[in-house]
Amino acid sequence: MYIYPKIKEDLLTNLSIKNFALIEDVSLQLQDDFTIITGETGAGKSILLGALSLLIGKRADITSVRNPDKKCVVEGHFKISVYQLENFFVDNDLDYEPETIIRREILPSGKSRAFINDTPVTLQKLVLLGNQLIDIHSQHETLSLGEVNYQFKIIDDLANHKTTLVSYKQKLNSYKTLLKQLEELKASQKEAKAAYDYNLFLVSELQEANLKEGIQEELEEKFTELNNVEELKENLSASSFHLEQEEIGVLAVLRDVKNKLSRLENFSESYKEIFQRVESSLLELEDVTEEIVRLEGKIEDDPEELTLVNQKLQQIYNLQRKHDVETVEELLALQNDLEKKVASSENADEELNVLEQKIEASKQEALALAQQLYKTRKKEIPTFISKMQAILAEIGMPDAKLKIEISLQEEFNAHGIDKMNWLLAANKGGSFKDIKKAASGGELSRITLAVKSILAFYGKLPTIIFDEIDTGVSGDVAQKMGNIMLKMSQEMQVIAITHLPQIAAKGKQHLKVYKETKKKITTTNIEQLSEENRILELAEMLGGKEKSNSAIAHAKQLLN
Template sequence: MLQHLTIENYTLIKHLSIDFEDGFSVITGETGAGKSILLGALALLSGQRADTSVLYDKSKKSIIEAEFNITDYDLQDFFDENDIDYDNLCIIRREITPQSKSRSFINDTPVSLNVLKIIGDALMDIHVQNNNLLLQNRNFQLKLIDQYARLQKDSATYHEGYKKYVAMQKEYERLYEQASTQEKDYWAFLYKELEEANLQAGEQQSLEKELELLSNAEEIKQQLYAVSFQFSEGETNLFSLLQECLHKLQSIENYNENIAELSQRLQSHIIDLKDIVFEITKLEEKTQYDPQRIEQINQRLDLLYTLQKKHKVNSETELITTKNHLSELLQNIEASEESKEKMANAIEEEKKILYQLAKSLSEKRQKALKNMETDLQAVMQLLHMPSARFNIQMETGDYLHASGIDKV
């Protein structure tokens, strides 16, 4: 029920605010007083298109806002489906800017014109001469029959089943569209490629360091040998000179305690240096130029670099993450295919149950039609329309829709 209407900068209205009390309200006035303007404003809240011609002041936007009490309208599902906060007091707002842009809101949530039209049609029935929009609506026609025949409970039971049926179909479509066979094969190929690569975290950095070492093996070996040679080879090697210096200090260490201490320190350093030179010699002997190993490393790094470029990542760790993601994706597809088959069977069973409910509802409607025609003709007699005849024709089909299988 409409409780409040606010109109700003619309046609001939600069600002208007109206409260509507419970019950029947009438707005009267002469031709040109603005009655149709109010209906036009309400029509905008039903999704009717508009342009800047409706602006009173062309430099400002127009705002139409209405508050509805929707307690008895059974619109909770509509709000849930469109992710809009539900409240018994529903506020609908439409804005038209000087740039011809239109924005619509339901409870301060932006919505499309299609969504606005759906709730507008549910809350408002705008009648003009020789026209009644709702009487042309198939669902409304069947709703009238159900109300007359007191089939609201049967209709509600069917509608709940229909919502479940539609939800199951949407879930099935989601599973079906999750991945085509072509996509699945491609993802399986990518996963197999990464799996066969036997990726190891930190491998790339280790191989790059090893390659750098092997590529410079000859220079490294040459320099290590030169150091080892200068320490221990030749007639005037460093060890010989250090040993000679040590003997000289030892020959005079009895004369001064400081000399004895220095002699011991030098001897200790000579021992440390010999250990260092021993390690250098071992490293020099171990360092070998290995072209075969270099080729193996280059091939492995080429594979890693190619895979990284292909998957648009920067390390083998990210490649491992990609592989795990593909594995999870393939598992989900496999699971969804099993779910699809189960879902298809469940949908078929639900369709059978729903069809029986629709068929039962249709039979009850058919039984009520003759009495409804008679009662409506009696009303027309009271309206002094003695020659009027009222006939309701209802066809029953196999197609399930929101109100059953009937068409009036």
């Protein structure tokens, strides 16, 4: 018999649902052991699961709202005092409360809101917390038992190497990114090699032009000067002549004016001011004259330099037309880009070698983590198989043998470098086959229950919810499956939706989901059954609506 480790501390104590699907307003007080939920098909048992799914982060759907003019509210109270979740609250800037309240709201607009202890949170944060509080086993999960990803998840949860798995996935992503860069580099180098000669010619042509910022403006100014030497000389010479003529030049006249005003400057401030202004003008004009003379002396008729300047300008203009640009700065940018392409082609082997070294190093890092994952999984598998077969023996599969094959392969995958295959021999002397082919529906349900009963304690979840995990079984097997869930409930909170009286009788708390119609409006209600009503409910599950004396007697026997 498999002995469950004692970890039960936390649970869902209260669940209230308002304006959700067929539920108008329901508030449930949940016990900390084994709660059973029953009801006729279509009564709305799945509505409870839908509401609970909202609390752990499932996306909201406006069509789930009963009255579209009012908001839908689902609220759960969780005792988490010894669950070591304080760091989650600190990291997410939330108020920590020993009894934490999670609330989801769907507004008439269709917008969804989530709250933890009345603080608004994102759906992502809600999922992170919800995954540590409730495990909801849905009916389709039984079929997942034959899927490789689900099988890996089970063994990884048991191996408790989440940190290593996360690191591996990060390294694998880095490795794949580098491989993609290698492909892009090879394609780029192939293209660059094909265009190398042409690019080299273009670079040489631009480098030969010896371009620099501002050179075009300088050359155009020089060209204008050299191309107008005679006109410049003529006008500069005439200007200096008019300024410097000995008796009637501007400077001579202004000097005479200055001398005359100098005799008046002491008469008043006004005369002094006008004298100073003339004196200042004379100084400025003398300076201008010197500059004109300097410029005149600088000008030389140089046909050769004019030709060279013109050739340089034409070279720049031709390059601008060729490359369809308007400035030298654009040509310089183009030259820089072409030089990089040429350098890339010339240094292709070196660049390729550096990237390949990075890829190999990244591969080895991922490989080391993948091998570590393989070792911890392989180590955990025998213990898991032993526990599984002990539980399967308890629930009517004493001859079932489980084999988990795990082997190394060359290629990386999402899980590492492992290949895993779950095989089952359901009957004594039977051969091992793939588990999804070897097990019937009822056997899959029992195997799933065994898996969940082990995983629940490894994951240390306070609450686990089973949605008709008893599908495909009946009679004595159902009784034994109920015993497994009852044992689990001694250490954690178990909630089971069931259609089997043998399992329903095991519950310490029994909730019945039923529909009623008033004023042409159908509503789903939930009630906690008294001892007497439990007998009637079980009798109905056993023998139908009529509830015969034998069915009632059988129901009492089951409860006792």
